[in-house]
Amino acid sequence: MNFIVAIQTGMREIGSHKIRSALSMLGIILGVSSLISTMALTRGMEEGTRTFMQQLGGLELVRVVDKEPSAELFEFAVLSPGRTLRDAEAIQANAPLISHVSPELILKTTVSLENGGDPERRSVTGVIPGYFVIGMHAIDAGRFLTDLDVVRGSRCVVLGSTVAAELWPAVPATGLIGRRVLIHGSPFEVVGVLDRYEREEDKRARAEGRKVSSRRWDPFRSKNQAVLIPFATMFHEFLSGMFPEDSMHSIKLDAMPVRIGDLTRFPAALEQVRAVLQNTHRGVDDFDLETREDWFDRVESSVRAARLSGGLISAISLVVGAIGIMNIMLASISERVREIGIRLAIGARPSDIFLQILVESVLVSLIGGLLGIGASFGLVEVLKSISPTENVPIISAGGVFFSVAFALGTGLLSGIYPALKASRLDPITALRYE
Amino acid sequence: MSLISLQGVTKVYRVGEQEIRALDGIDLRIEEGEFVSIIGPSGSGKSTLMHLLGCLDTPTTGRMEICGRELSGAGSSELARMRNREIGFVFQSFNLLSRLDVLANIELPLIYSGLPTNERKERARKVAGEVGLGDRLANRPSQLSGGQCQRVAIARALVNGPRLVFGDEPTGNLDSATGLRILDIFEELNAAGKTVILVTHDPAIAARTRRIIEICDGRITKETLR
Ligand SMILES: Nc1ncnc2c1ncn2[C@@H]1O[C@H](COP(=O)(O)OP(=O)(O)O)[C@@H](O)[C@H]1O
Numbered sequence: 173m174n175f176i177v178a179i180q181t182g183m184r185e186i187g188s189h190k191i192r193s194a195l196s197m198l199g200i201i202l203g204v205s206s207l208i209s210t211m212a213l214t215r216g217m218e219e220g221t222r223t224f225m226q227q228l229g230g231l232e233l234v235r236v237v238d239k240e241p242s243a244e245l246f247e248f249a250v251l252s253p254g255r256t257l258r259d260a261e262a263i264q265a266n267a268p269l270i271s272h273v274s275p276e277l278i279l280k281t282t283v284s285l286e287n288g289g290d291p292e293r294r295s296v297t298g299v300i301p302g303y304f305v306i307g308m309h310a311i312d313a314g315r316f317l318t319d320l321d322v323v324r325g326s327r328c329v330v331l332g333s334t335v336a337a338e339l340w341p342a343v344p345a346t347g348l349i350g351r352r353v354l355i356h357g358s359p360f361e362v363v364g365v366l367d368r369y370e371r372e373e374d375k376r377a378r379a380e381g382r383k384v385s386s387r388r389w390d391p392f393r394s395k396n397q398a399v400l401i402p403f404a405t406m407f408h409e410f411l412s413g414m415f416p417e418d419s420m421h422s423i424k425l426d427a428m429p430v431r432i433g434d435l436t437r438f439p440a441a442l443e444q445v446r447a448v449l450q451n452t453h454r455g456v457d458d459f460d461l462e463t464r465e466d467w468f469d470r471v472e473s474s475v476r477a478a479r480l481s482g483g484l485i486s487a488i489s490l491v492v493g494a495i496g497i498m499n500i501m502l503a504s505i506s507e508r509v510r511e512i513g514i515r516l517a518i519g520a521r522p523s524d525i526f527l528q529i530l531v532e533s534v535l536v537s538l539i540g541g542l543l544g545i546g547a548s549f550g551l552v553e554v555l556k557s558i559s560p561t562e563n564v565p566i567i568s569a570g571g572v573f574f575s576v577a578f579a580l581g582t583g584l585l586s587g588i589y590p591a592l593k594a595s596r597l598d599p600i601t602a603l604r605y606e
Numbered sequence: 607m608s609l610i611s612l613q614g615v616t617k618v619y620r621v622g623e624q625e626i627r628a629l630d631g632i633d634l635r636i637e638e639g640e641f642v643s644i645i646g647p648s649g650s651g652k653s654t655l656m657h658l659l660g661c662l663d664t665p666t667t668g669r670m671e672i673c674g675r676e677l678s679g680a681g682s683s684e685l686a687r688m689r690n691r692e693i694g695f696v697f698q699s700f701n702l703l704s705r706l707d708v709l710a711n712i713e714l715p716l717i718y719s720g721l722p723t724n725e726r727k728e729r730a731r732k733v734a735g736e737v738g739l740g741d742r743l744a745n746r747p748s749q750l751s752g753g754q755c756q757r758v759a760i761a762r763a764l765v766n767g768p769r770l771v772f773g774d775e776p777t778g779n780l781d782s783a784t785g786l787r788i789l790d791i792f793e794e795l796n797a798a799g800k801t802v803i804l805v806t807h808d809p810a811i812a813a814r815t816r817r818i819i820e821i822c823d824g825r826i827t828k829e830t831l832r
């Protein structure tokens with residue numbers, strides 16, 4: 173008996189017991205569909221967090237933060253100037269693995285229109301051009317601040333989309349370039365407006381005309397609320413008066429994120445930053461590097477947990493499915509002992525009988541697997557519509573392939589014993605069987 | 607050389623402590639083209655002998671040669687090959703597969719000899735025509751009469767062109783008129799050169815064959831040539 177005939181025979185056998193076959197497929201259908209859905213879900217979670225983190229600066233972003241110096245260095249702590257513009261310049265000059273540094277000075281102050289309007293207190297940040305890259309910004313209209321703005325200390329400002337919309341509700345971004353705002357009472361010229369940043373899901377909601385829920389935490393809120401002026405302008409205009417003893421290079425920074433150029437050299441890059449800061453801080457360990465690896469680890473472990481529990485459910489269903497198929501196959505052979513006897517009498521070899529039963533079992537699980545794939549597409553469609561995050565489940569070709577292979581393996585495993593049993597029947601006994 | 611040659615063949619079944627000598631020293635030669643009947647009372651060992659001759663089983667002791675092959679210690683695959691190529695069986699209870707139609711039933715042995723589909727169909731159709739079933743190919747066995755079922759079984763036995771055809775009480779489930787028609791077919795087969803061996807307990811049927819082998823308690827007690 174060749175393979176094709178075995179398949180034809182198996183299909184006929186399955187077709188003549190439709191309900192029984194469908195029942196024996198149930199476990200496989202459940203197993204495969206939950207396997208694919210789990211893989212799609214975790215894949216979606218990973219994909220979602222990856223893009224999300226990329227939008228927030230990715231792994232490349234490392235924050236230099238203040239820290240209590242260790243106790244034994246406490247007396248020396250005063251020697252350290254802390255985080256200053258000098259740090260930023262030193263990193264830029266001496267840490268080649270760091271592509272950008274963004275020294276930031278933040279001032280809470282009023283921002284308003286020239287001709288009246290309620291002045292509102294906002295966070296105004298003094299930045300250098302590196303801020304644009306580090307914050308993963310994009311320009312909607314106009315331009316970002318340039319080195320020249322910083323050097324000159326010019327009175328220009330770049331606004332986040334929310335600020336722009338609140339100041340001039342009906343005006344498109346392009347119409348804002350050249351207008352003036354008062355920051356802390358001083359007039360600034362708007363030179364650029366940043367893109368509107370939002371989650372994929374909100375973007376979709378807006379495109380479909382649905383209301384965007386404002387209750388949920390918006391990771392892009394502060395980016396959209398940005399009011400950015402040149403670093404030097406910030407210092408000379410607003411801070412030098414408040415802290416007369418400070419120079420632009422000695423005033424303490426509010427934030428100093430750096431960006432690593434090549435992620436494959438992550439540890440080396442951190443080492444370079446540390447070495448530079450050791451030097452500028454005169455050996456005082458009053459700084460720390462905050463990476464996002466911890467965050468990634470947390471996300472990754474939750475994805476792993478989801479995958480594990482989903483995998484466990486699928487594995488259990490597949491085992492149940494395998495037992496179901498084996499059970500049905502055993503029942504079906506004891507029902508067909510006489511048929512097997514007849515086949516043996518007219519010249520079937522034991523190996524032919526083995527092949528026939530095995531192929532039948534594999535066919536049952538394979539059809540179950542295909543139905544399971546169909547079911548999983550439906551299931552994922554449902555999950556898509558109810559999962560409100562950007563972690564939309566993604567069915568991958570690999571996942572489908574893996575599941576088919578799994579179904580195939582299940583069929584093979586559950587078919588071997590019944591097939592062996594059938595092929596060992598004695599022709600005479602089998603023929604006599606009633 | 608004889609088509610079948612048995613020397614000192616025994617078949618012993620063990621049931622618990624008890625030994626049943628179903629065949630007890632059989633010496634037998636059957637030449638190509640013979641028409642033989644094996645007759646004897648119930649439990650005498652007829653079926654056991656036919657199972658050996660039909661390569662469904664091997665002897666406990668003794669030598670057995672069929673179609674020039676020593677089969678005393680043959681393996682199951684070799685026996686299957688013999689059954690498939692050299693031997694056709696016709697059983698009392700037809701033993702057709704109820705889920706297959708007539709054509710598919712007749713075709714079945716060819717599946718195990720590995721013939722391509724169209725050749726299988728063609729040969730099955732031809733043999734079906736020869737036993738007078740050319741117009742019932744799409745029927746299921748349940749839609750046929752007993753005589754028609756036995757014709758299907760005969761066609762299935764013949765489809766691979768075997769040298770040996772066995773009938774184990776082939777008319778046992780049929781009314782006498784139909785039984786006679788089936789016997790006619792066996793006679794025609796023998797006339798066409800096949801070696802035909804019928805197992806029966808009915809002397810009237812045995813009387814239609816040329817050589818009658820009587821068997822009792824596992825031994826050949828009498829041989830008659832007509
Ligand atoms: N598989 C078996 N196990 C035990 N005893 C058997 C078996 N097959 C046949 N026998 C015994 O062998 C003897 C011959 O049986 P059998 O060849 O079927 O006789 P017949 O066909 O002439 O009626 C009987 O006594 C029967 O009980």
Ligand SMILES: [Mg+2]
Pocket residue numbers: 652653654
């Ligand atoms: Mg008998």
